[in-house]
């Protein structure tokens with residue numbers, strides 16, 4: 001391996017020449033209190049920190065960044081913290097997904113326009129992982145991903161609580177009148193009790209596991225709980241390692257290969273991934289020039305057993321247990337034969353080398369292949385006349401009686417309309433009905449909100465029902481569960497067939513054969529299509545306008561058309 005020397009550093013273009021511009025750059029560094037010795041001839045490492053006081057999952061990043069800087073300095077680099085867009089999952093409306101691409105754009109442009117030789121990306125809450133990684137792939141400098149880590153297990157009155165999943169579960173019980181106000185308040189205070197990301201295998205844990213499996217984190221970093229002292233040590237290690245990566249010129253294109261993307265997909269399936277992973281993984285892979293499709297993911301979903309017994313797809317455990325059981329390295333060790341172990345990683349070693357010595361310490365949490373939680377079924381991709389470009393479902397997270405199901409549709413055009421209906425105790429609905437929500441996709445939502453786990457109508461809850469078949473062009477939270485068909489593409493807002501469905505039409509799901517169809521004859525559908533009128537676009541200005549002009553459909557990863565790797569010419573290096 002040829003090592004870079006100081007004059008080869010990207011930052012040297014800003015700091016080294018004996019000209020007026022570089023004089024300006026150096027004098028401005030001195031304005032900050034640094035001597036030339038601090039920043040010249042050293043890798044300048046941007047630490048992209050997505051901390052904010054409204055990002056509860058990244059609450060520890062304000063201190064953690066100090067550990068990263070310590071590592072960078074020790075290894076002879078020069079760290080600069082760069083605050084980055086903090087896309088949090090809880091408070092961002094209408095949905096954080098509206099801003100994933102904004103973070104990706106910001107990341108790419110901030111890296112490209114500044115004197116950075118390498119970056120540490122600090123993220124973890126759902127959209128921050130793909131947003132940071134997508135942008136950094138396009139920027140192309142060496143990068144290492146620092147996952148926030150999951151929060152501690154929830155706890156109330158001696159009961160373990162899982163992020164999201166138990167909120168939905170106990171909310172249904174509250175609607176059924178089974179929970180007191182006092183208990184509800186106790187659950188509210190106990191379900192999120194430390195810094196860190198949701199501790200179920202929701203979108204955050206899935207996406208950080210994907211980054212880990214792709215070789216973008218230090219090995220196993222994604223499993224370390226946010227408040228574990230090991231998380232601080234890992235952060236300092238990220239700082240030390242990125243400096244070496246700069247000298248080695250270990251850029252993301254050398255890491256994110258087809259094999260690395262496939263590894264990420266296999267690991268996602270084996271962990272019972274969030275359905276959101278599909279959208280993000282496709283977008284990330286495409287940034288790296290790897291054409292990963294829904295069909296590839298379905299094929300892997302069919303043959304990859306789910307071995308992480310972590311809720312919501314697994315039954316019993318949470319991320320803290322997963323860490324104690326050996327974490328992601330142990331899980332990957334179990335499925336080593338199914339991975340491309342020659343894939344390069346940020347350590348400068350292959351995935352196979354990084355897995356040496358990994359062991360499972362609790363084989364009920366991380367199951368052997370001989371005793372999986374499910375033989376297959378983390379994810380299924382459906383096709384049919386309702387979803388010609390695909391739809392996704394999580395077979396493992398729903399009642400198997402819905403795997404083959406036929407029933408009349410009850411169609412809602414908006415979320416408020418649906419919400420009103422489900423609270424109506426006299427709603428005319430049976431457990432065989434199929435609830436449908438449309439105008440909830442990338443453009444319809446807008447921003448592709450997580451509305452896909454439509455609430456079970458009160459009328460059915462009172463009768464004791466807790467699951468039913470639901471279909472939408474929305475996403476759902478990775479912590480959700482149930483018989484929910486999601487990401488119907490093309491979405492109804494752009495005239496996808498879902499727009500033509502009417503209440504009372506019979507819909508048929510045949511999961512084993514991966515079909516989703518409305519049993520309406522073609523002539524009738526053609527007539528409805530001719531009568532269909534496109535809804536008004538929702539945003540007329542600002543980011544929303546830009547988003548609505550350029551976002552691609554779910555099966556394409558919802559990246560902007562002009563940010564895909566094959567679009568136009570890259571900006572190249574800035575003139576200095």
Ligand code: FES
Nearest residue numbers: 057089125198204
């Ligand atoms: Fe941040 Fe769930 S809200 S990871």
Ligand code: MG
Nearest residue numbers: 126203477478
């Ligand atoms: Mg989520």
